Amino acid sequence: MAAQTPNVSGHWIGGERVAGGEGRIDVVDPATGEVVAAVPAGTPADVDRAVTAAQAAFRDWSRVDVAERAAVVTRISEGLKARGAEIAAAVTSEMGSPIGFSTAVQAGLPVHTSAGVASLAGSFPWTEEIGNSLVVREPVGVVGAITPWNYPLHQIVAKVAPALLAGCTVVLKPSEVAPLSAQILAEVAADAGLPAGAFNIVHGEGPVVGEAIAAHPGVDMVSFTGSTRAGKRVSVVASDTVKRVALELGGKSANVVLDDADLAKAVKVGLGNAWINGGQTCTAWTRMLVPAARHDEIVEMVVAAAGRYTVGDPREDTTRIGPMSSAAQQERVNGYIERGAADGASVAFSGEVVDGPGAYVRPTVFAGVAPDAVIAQEEIFGPVLSVIPYADEEQAVAIANSTVYGLAGAVFGEPDHALAVARRLRTGQVDVNGGAFNPMAPFGGYKQSGNGRELGRYGLEEFLEVKSIQR
Numbered sequence: 001m002a003a004q005t006p007n008v009s010g011h012w013i014g015g016e017r018v019a020g021g022e023g024r025i026d027v028v029d030p031a032t033g034e035v036v037a038a039v040p041a042g043t044p045a046d047v048d049r050a051v052t053a054a055q056a057a058f059r060d061w062s063r064v065d066v067a068e069r070a071a072v073v074t075r076i077s078e079g080l081k082a083r084g085a086e087i088a089a090a091v092t093s094e095m096g097s098p099i100g101f102s103t104a105v106q107a108g109l110p111v112h113t114s115a116g117v118a119s120l121a122g123s124f125p126w127t128e129e130i131g132n133s134l135v136v137r138e139p140v141g142v143v144g145a146i147t148p149w150n151y152p153l154h155q156i157v158a159k160v161a162p163a164l165l166a167g168c169t170v171v172l173k174p175s176e177v178a179p180l181s182a183q184i185l186a187e188v189a190a191d192a193g194l195p196a197g198a199f200n201i202v203h204g205e206g207p208v209v210g211e212a213i214a215a216h217p218g219v220d221m222v223s224f225t226g227s228t229r230a231g232k233r234v235s236v237v238a239s240d241t242v243k244r245v246a247l248e249l250g251g252k253s254a255n256v257v258l259d260d261a262d263l264a265k266a267v268k269v270g271l272g273n274a275w276i277n278g279g280q281t282c283t284a285w286t287r288m289l290v291p292a293a294r295h296d297e298i299v300e301m302v303v304a305a306a307g308r309y310t311v312g313d314p315r316e317d318t319t320r321i322g323p324m325s326s327a328a329q330q331e332r333v334n335g336y337i338e339r340g341a342a343d344g345a346s347v348a349f350s351g352e353v354v355d356g357p358g359a360y361v362r363p364t365v366f367a368g369v370a371p372d373a374v375i376a377q378e379e380i381f382g383p384v385l386s387v388i389p390y391a392d393e394e395q396a397v398a399i400a401n402s403t404v405y406g407l408a409g410a411v412f413g414e415p416d417h418a419l420a421v422a423r424r425l426r427t428g429q430v431d432v433n434g435g436a437f438n439p440m441a442p443f444g445g446y447k448q449s450g451n452g453r454e455l456g457r458y459g460l461e462e463f464l465e466v467k468s469i470q471r
Helices: 045-059 064-084 086-097 098-105 109-120 152-167 178-192 206-216 227-240 262-276 292-306 327-342 393-400 415-424 456-461
Strands: 011-013 015-020 025-029 037-040 127-130 133-139 142-146 169-173 200-201 223-226 244-248 254-257 287-291 346-350 364-367 383-389 407-411 462-470
Touching: 011 045, 011 064, 011 178, 011 393, 037 086, 045 169, 045 200, 064 086, 064 109, 064 152, 064 178, 086 098, 086 109, 086 152, 086 178, 098 109, 098 152, 109 152, 109 244, 109 456, 133 142, 142 152, 142 206, 142 393, 152 178, 152 223, 152 456, 169 206, 178 200, 206 223, 206 227, 227 244, 254 262, 254 393, 262 287, 262 292, 262 407, 287 292, 287 393, 292 346, 292 364, 292 383, 327 383, 383 393, 393 415, 407 415
Parallel strands: 142 169, 142 223, 169 200, 223 244, 254 287, 254 407, 287 383, 364 383
Antiparallel strands: 011 015, 011 200, 025 037, 127 133, 133 462, 346 364
């Protein structure tokens, strides 16, 4: 029998569910338009209560031996694995990821990420000697975590697991669009032996709950993942208390296909990374940069590959692209598709349309896109690929670096050649010839894609203060 969507009834504060006020936010299945759950519309008072609980828990949790903190994080990883089917079903119901992707990535990646963080405890340099100084790394304090809807549990765990290992306590605001898996994490963490108050959840909207977290004087750090626009606001609000802010924001990543690339691989892997999670991925390679002389040939290959992307019910195993996360996101993506055509880009491929309800869009490939076109500069967050021709390698690098973003990217070509080009891209991570995602490598962006790093050792360091003791 299929796993059931969890019944979310309240915030999670001080180790227990809290009903909150009368306001409620519906959680809508984007494939059907049906309400599948509801969460409280949190208030600044709810945030204050959660911060108070986190401050109280911090006094003891920060003093727990790091080996025991690692053991708790390990048990959290094991608990998430045990509830993987439930998590996958929840994510599919709340934001529309196809069930195969939800099982492998939405539910699977947080298991690996949390286990990897826990494994760092024994080898991490918690203390070191520099001359007559003892340098110690200590938890930053209470962490406010604000996370998005596109990878709802992964983005939470990427913050919560290292924060807990560091000895911090957490107040989380998950996306109100996709809040269901956060409640599962709270239950798993409690079962893993995490003390009450070390992890708290306040549901609600960004302008209310998110801003209350960012502004709260009892929050020592804010870790935010979301749009660049919202990240700028978090920075402004947090500046009044001079708290640490880590931002993982938008992207407009380029896939540079060099003239010596394996074109079949570049197209197959490139399109897959452009349309991963329906294109609702901050690292999506949404710009495919190709040699001008081979533009038409490559577009034909892209169109053939695009035709194999089935669009439909995300609960069907054969579906590769489900609905957008919401009707609002559907409208946004369709607006960009209309803008691309109106601005003169050629629509090389327009995919299936799904009859009936649901926030579906047609996967679209634009050819002959100008580097400065709106669809080549702005983050669309949907299954839309722009194929951009370049005259030579210098222009390819210039185009790749021409947006305000710098989160991810790719290069395909002869290995040494591709590596040399990868080094020239102003972006936080680059895959060469389809290099696999590494959950222990640092993840984060340049420019308006944010600051700080998540995952692995670098992600752990974000939640630590550094103290020098001279002797």
